[in-house]
Every structure is written in C-alpha cells, then in structure tokens.
Amino acid sequence: MLIFIAKRLGAMVLTMLVVSILLFLLLEISPGNVATKVLGPYSSEEQRNLWLEQNGYFEPLWYRYGTWLGNFATGDFGDSIRFKVPVGEVMWPRLWNTAILGFWTFAVMIPLSLTLGVLSGMREGSMLDRSISVTSIITTSVPEFASAVFFSAVFVFGLKWLPGTSAMSSGFDIQQMILPVLVLVVYDFGYVTRMTRASMAEVMTTHYIRTAVLKGLKYREVIMRHALRNALIAPFTVIMLQINWLLSGVIVVEFFFAYKGFGALLLEASLNQDIFLIEACAMVAVVVAVGTQVLADIGYTYLNPRIRFA
Amino acid sequence: MATVEATPEGRQTTGGALLKALKSFALLKESWVGMVGVGIIIFWVLVAVLAPLIAPFDPLATMQPFAKPGAVYAKTGGTFYLGADHIGRDILSRIIWGSRTVLIYAPLATLSAYTVGILMGLAAGYNRGWWDVVLSRISDIILSFPVLVLYIIIIATIGASGINIIIAITFASAPGIMRIVRGLVLDLRNRDYVAAAQTRGEPPWYIMLVEILPNARGPLIVDACLRLGYVIITIGVLGFLGLGLPPPDPDWGGMINETRSMAMAFPHMTVFPCIAISSLILGFNLLADGLREISLRD
Numbered sequence: 001m002l003i004f005i006a007k008r009l010g011a012m013v014l015t016m017l018v019v020s021i022l023l024f025l026l027l028e029i030s031p032g033n034v035a036t037k038v039l040g041p042y043s044s045e046e047q048r049n050l051w052l053e054q055n056g057y058f059e060p061l062w063y064r065y066g067t068w069l070g071n072f073a074t075g076d077f078g079d080s081i082r083f084k085v086p087v088g089e090v091m092w093p094r095l096w097n098t099a100i101l102g103f104w105t106f107a108v109m110i111p112l113s114l115t116l117g118v119l120s121g122m123r124e125g126s127m128l129d130r131s132i133s134v135t136s137i138i139t140t141s142v143p144e145f146a147s148a149v150f151f152s153a154v155f156v157f158g159l160k161w162l163p164g165t166s167a168m169s170s171g172f173d174i175q176q177m178i179l180p181v182l183v184l185v186v187y188d189f190g191y192v193t194r195m196t197r198a199s200m201a202e203v204m205t206t207h208y209i210r211t212a213v214l215k216g217l218k219y220r221e222v223i224m225r226h227a228l229r230n231a232l233i234a235p236f237t238v239i240m241l242q243i244n245w246l247l248s249g250v251i252v253v254e255f256f257f258a259y260k261g262f263g264a265l266l267l268e269a270s271l272n273q274d275i276f277l278i279e280a281c282a283m284v285a286v287v288v289a290v291g292t293q294v295l296a297d298i299g300y301t302y303l304n305p306r307i308r309f310a
Numbered sequence: 311m312a313t314v315e316a317t318p319e320g321r322q323t324t325g326g327a328l329l330k331a332l333k334s335f336a337l338l339k340e341s342w343v344g345m346v347g348v349g350i351i352i353f354w355v356l357v358a359v360l361a362p363l364i365a366p367f368d369p370l371a372t373m374q375p376f377a378k379p380g381a382v383y384a385k386t387g388g389t390f391y392l393g394a395d396h397i398g399r400d401i402l403s404r405i406i407w408g409s410r411t412v413l414i415y416a417p418l419a420t421l422s423a424y425t426v427g428i429l430m431g432l433a434a435g436y437n438r439g440w441w442d443v444v445l446s447r448i449s450d451i452i453l454s455f456p457v458l459v460l461y462i463i464i465i466a467t468i469g470a471s472g473i474n475i476i477i478a479i480t481f482a483s484a485p486g487i488m489r490i491v492r493g494l495v496l497d498l499r500n501r502d503y504v505a506a507a508q509t510r511g512e513p514p515w516y517i518m519l520v521e522i523l524p525n526a527r528g529p530l531i532v533d534a535c536l537r538l539g540y541v542i543i544t545i546g547v548l549g550f551l552g553l554g555l556p557p558p559d560p561d562w563g564g565m566i567n568e569t570r571s572m573a574m575a576f577p578h579m580t581v582f583p584c585i586a587i588s589s590l591i592l593g594f595n596l597l598a599d600g601l602r603e604i605s606l607r608d
Binding site: 015018019022023026027133134137138140142143145149150152153156157164244245247248251252255256266267270273278281285286289290293 | 343450451454455456457458459462463465466467539543546547550551552553563566570573574575577580581584585587588591592595596599
C-alpha cells in the first residue's frame with residue numbers, strides 16, 4: 001500500500017514537472033514577447049532590453065527555467081501585469097471563493113446523484129430507471145452557459161426571485177450563490193447518476209445479492225446492508241474526478257454570473273495576456289486536478305478490499 | 311488458393327464492417343430514444359443545407375435593433391419571428407445560418423481528433439513497448455489538465471480562428487480517443503486473424519488499418535457521437551467566452567456572448583440560440599444512447 005502511494009505521488013510530481021516545462025516553453029520561449037506583454041506595446045526597444053537584462057532573460061534557457069521553477073516552488077509567481085501586485089495576492093482569495101462555490105455544488109450534487117443512481121440501478125429497466133436516465137441525458141446535453149441563460153430568464157427576468165449577478169460585493173450572500181450552484185449541479189449530476197446506476201445495476205446481478213434475497217431478507221435490508229456498500233465504491237472515484245470537470249465548469253459559471261472566483265480570473269488573465277498570472281493559475285489548476293486524481297486512486301484502492309488485500 | 315483467404319471467426323473486412331454498421335443504424339428503429347436523436351440531427355442538417363432558402367433575412371443585415379419576437383419590419387413587412395438583436399439582426403436568420411458554422415466545424419474537429427487519436431492508439435496498442443510508454447505518458451499529461459483550462463491557454467496563445475479551434479480540440483481530445491483505441495487494440499491484437507495476417511507477411515500498417523481497426527468500430531462509433539456532442543459544447547463555450555470564431559459571421563456561442571449583458575432586459579436574444587445549441591447536443595447524446603443500447607443487445 002505504501003509503495004503504491006509512493007508510486008502514485010512520484011508519477012504526480014513527474015506530471016507536474018512536465019506540465020511546468022510545457023507552460024514555461026509555451027509562454028516564455030521568446031523573451032521579446034514577454035517584455036512586450038509586461039511593458040505594453042508602446043514601450044521602446046531599449047526599455048524592453050533593459051527590463052530583460054534586469055530580470056535575467058539573457059541567461060540560457062535551462063537556467064531561466066531553473067530559477068523560474070525555484071521561484072514557483074517557493075510561492076513567488078511574479079507580479080500580475082494588470083493588477084500590479086504579486087500574483088499570489090490576487091489568486092489565493094479567488095481560489096478560496098471558488099472552493100466555496102465548489103463546496104456547495106458538491107454538497108447538493110453528491111446526495112442527489114447518489115440517491116437517483118441507486119434508485120434507478122436498483123430495478124434496472126423500470127419506469128423510474130428509464131425516466132431518470134432520459135432526464136440525465138437531457139440535463140447533460142444543456143451546456144452550462146445555456147442553462148445559466150435559461151435559469152436567469154426564469155428566476156431573474158421572469159419571477160424576479162434571485163439576483164442575476166453573484167459579485168458578492170457586499171459580503172457573502174447565499175441568495176447570490178443559488179444560481180451558480182444550480183447551473184453546475186444540473187450539468188454535472190447526470191454523469192455521476194449514470195455511473196452510480198451502472199455500478200448499482202452490476203452489484204444487483206451478483207450472487208451474494210441473490211443469496212441475500214433468497215434467504216428471505218427484506219428488500220430494504222438487502223439494499224441497505226449488502227448492495228449499497230459495494231455499489232458506492234465506483235462512484236467515489238467518479239466524484240473525485242468530477243473536480244477536474246468542475247474546474248472547467250466554474251470558468252463558464254463565474255464568467256456568466258460575474259462571481260469573483262478562480263475560473264474567471266484564469267479567463268481574464270488569458271484574455272489580457274497577463275502572463276505570470278496565467279502561469280500560476282494554470283499550474284494551480286493542474287495541481288488540483290492531478291492531486292484529486294491521485295487521491296481518487298488511493299481512495300479507490302483503500303475502499304476496495306479486493307485490491308487492498310491482494 | 312482461395313481457401314487460405316477463409317476468414318477466421320470474428321474477423322470482419324472493411325466492407326463487411328460498413329455493412330454491419332449500416333445494419334445497426336437500421337436496428338436503431340427499435341430504440342425510440344435513438345430515433346428522436348436521429349430526428350433532431352436530421353432537422354438541423356436540413357436547416358443548415360437549406361439555410362439560403364428558409365432564412366427570412368440576411369443574417370448580417372442590421373435592421374431593427376431590440377425588436378421583440380413577432381415584431382414586423384416596417385420596410386419590407388417581414389416578421390422577426392424570434393426578434394432581433396442589439397444591432398438589429400434577425401435572430402432566426404442568424405440561428406439558421408449559425409447551424410452551418412457548428413455543423414461544419416464540429417464534425418471537422420471531431421474527425422481530426424479521431425484521425426490523430428486512432429493513429430496514436432493503433433501505434434501504442436499494436437507495437438507496445440516504447441511506443442506505448444511514450445504515447446501513454448503524453449496522453450496522461452494532457453488529460454490531467456482541466457479541459458477548458460487547456461483550451462483557453464491554447465486559444466489565448468495561438469489566437470482565435472476556425473483552424474485554431476480545430477487544432478485545440480484535436481490536441482485536447484486525441485489522448486482520450488487514443489486510450490480507448492489502445493485498450494481495444496490490446497484485446498484484438500491477439501486474435502487469430504491478426505496472427506494469420508502476420509503469417510501471410512502483411513505489413514504492420516495493413517494489419518492495423520485493415521484487420522484491427524474495422525473490428526474496433528463498435529465502441530468507437532458510440533464514443534464519436536458523444537464526443538461530437540462535447541465538441542459542439544466546446545465550440546459553443548469558446549464562442550460564449552469570446553474565444554470563438556471572429557464576428558460577424560453567425561455562431562451560436564458568439565451570439566450568446568454578444569447579447570448576454572442584455573439578457574436581463576431582452577432574454578429572447580440569448581434564450582433562442584441556447585435552445586438551438588442544446589437541442590443539437592441532445593440529438594447526438596440521444597443517438598449515442600440508442601446506439602449503446604443496441605450494441606449491448608447483440
């Protein structure tokens with residue numbers, strides 16, 4: 001088990017290194033471009049050269065990458081071009097806001113999709129199963145920006161129940177949280193539901209479930225004591241991997257509702273060519289994505305006794 | 311020596327595979343979910359093909375800003391069935407012409423991603439060894455990115471244009487396709503008909519493309535339908551984020567982006583393009599579900 005974890009962590013570090021090299025090459029391969037982005041298009045040739053000189057851009061590429069990586073590892077991401085402050089000062093609060101959004105989304109999505117998945121996997125092919133399946137296909141077919149438009153049209157324009165933006169300008173407001181969370185849940189729950197359903201349906205065909213039914217246990221008991229525990233192992237992985245999807249979803253949702261989160265920041269940074277901010281945000285996004293994948297792997301192994309004791 | 315050519319059990323030639331694929335589309339009749347999907351897709355293809363005939367206005371003409379749905383254009387007496395946008399372009403006409411954009415770029419991007427993904431998967435699965443290690447590692451790394459982050463970085467670096475969107479989608483989706491193909495190939499490469507071809511002395515490319523690939527098509531067709539849906543979402547999202555095809559050509563995602571700041575006052579400007587894009591994606595997802603249902607049956 002320890003060796004397994006060490007292996008996974010090693011692979012994770014390796015992935016991060018390769019990603020960092022790719023990002024560095026993609027964004028900093030030509031120092032001239034970096035200087036133009038930092039100093040603006042109206043800077044003179046001399047100013048740019050002076051800036052490049054001061055920031056060590058005339059050193060060889062591998063040396064520059066080494067220092068860049070070193071700074072990165074110690075949390076020094078450089079200054080944001082647009083905000084004129086260290087990248088960390090802009091990024092960490094935004095990441096925290098996104099974490100709050102993600103927390104609420106998961107808090108709603110997980111119980112909902114697990115319940116629906118178990119209900120429809122319990123009796124495969126039943127009316128309930130078919131309608132849950134079709135509903136989840138429909139909700140997964142509506143992209144986040146479209147459902148954001150639909151929900152806004154109904155709840156903001158039509159019924160005037162909820163605010164149309166979620167800038168949280170006067171502190172945390174749960175009302176402004178409802179629409180972003182709703183949009184993310186509606187798009188994401190279908191997938192988790194289908195995975196749970198598949199897992200549950202498979203468990204229901206096993207011999208130990210048949211035995212449990214034949215020895216006269218109540219149906220409720222069969223489901224609660226025997227089926228559920230085994231059926232929920234696979235969805236655990238799916239839910240962890242969903243964090244990767246969520247990172248894509250929050251970009252759209254935060255942009256639409258003007259929520260001051262990490263996704264919106266990454267988009268803004270890209271549109272403004274705010275190079276150091278892009279690097280830091282992309283790196284953090286990959287750390288979160290890869291980190292949760294590793295956690296999912298380790299968790300899956302731990303939860304599944306067939307693998308744990310093998 | 312015709313007897314040597316006798317096909318070992320389970321092998322299908324390219325022609326036979328095509329026939330079988332057509333047959334499974336015919337079987338689709340039995341799945342009403344799949345049929346609804348096919349219906350929606352055919353509807354949009356017809357709209358795209360007939361765009362010049364059925365669009366009531368020129369999609370780029372600026373006529374009556376902020377016209378409500380059903381308003382009549384004073385000059386020609388034509389009706390804005392779905393209203394007009396903020397600079398007075400007819401929304402119905404733009405949706406009709408926009409269907410061309412999405413139905414050209416989405417299949418092109420998917421095809422491009424599939425070509426690269428299948429070649430990578432065949433190379434990794436059939437040759438194994440170093441090919442496999444290197445290609446799998448590359449895919450793992452690309453797949454570890456949150457996909458939209460990858461798109462944004464690529465498009466923001468190389469610029470927004472039709473061809474760049476295809477490149478970005480290929481780059482981000484090929485690894486996923488490669489994984490599927492690789493898995494299928496690892497299974498198929500041990501079949502008798504592959505061994506027979508090897509004994510006949512066929513070159514590796516022939517075995518990969520003619521012997522293995524046609525037999526791996528089932529799961530790939532289902533995946534292609536789902537992926538087409540995702541690609542349409544991606545093109546829409548990029549347009550919505552302002553990273554899509556440059557204006558003024560009608561593009562559904564772009565239409566939503568241009569008018570979303572007015573969505574609270576004039577919801578018709580954004581709601582109708584959203585319905586259009588969602589229905590098309592739904593069509594492909596329903597088709598994929600129908601195909602999967604059928605492939606599970608036999």
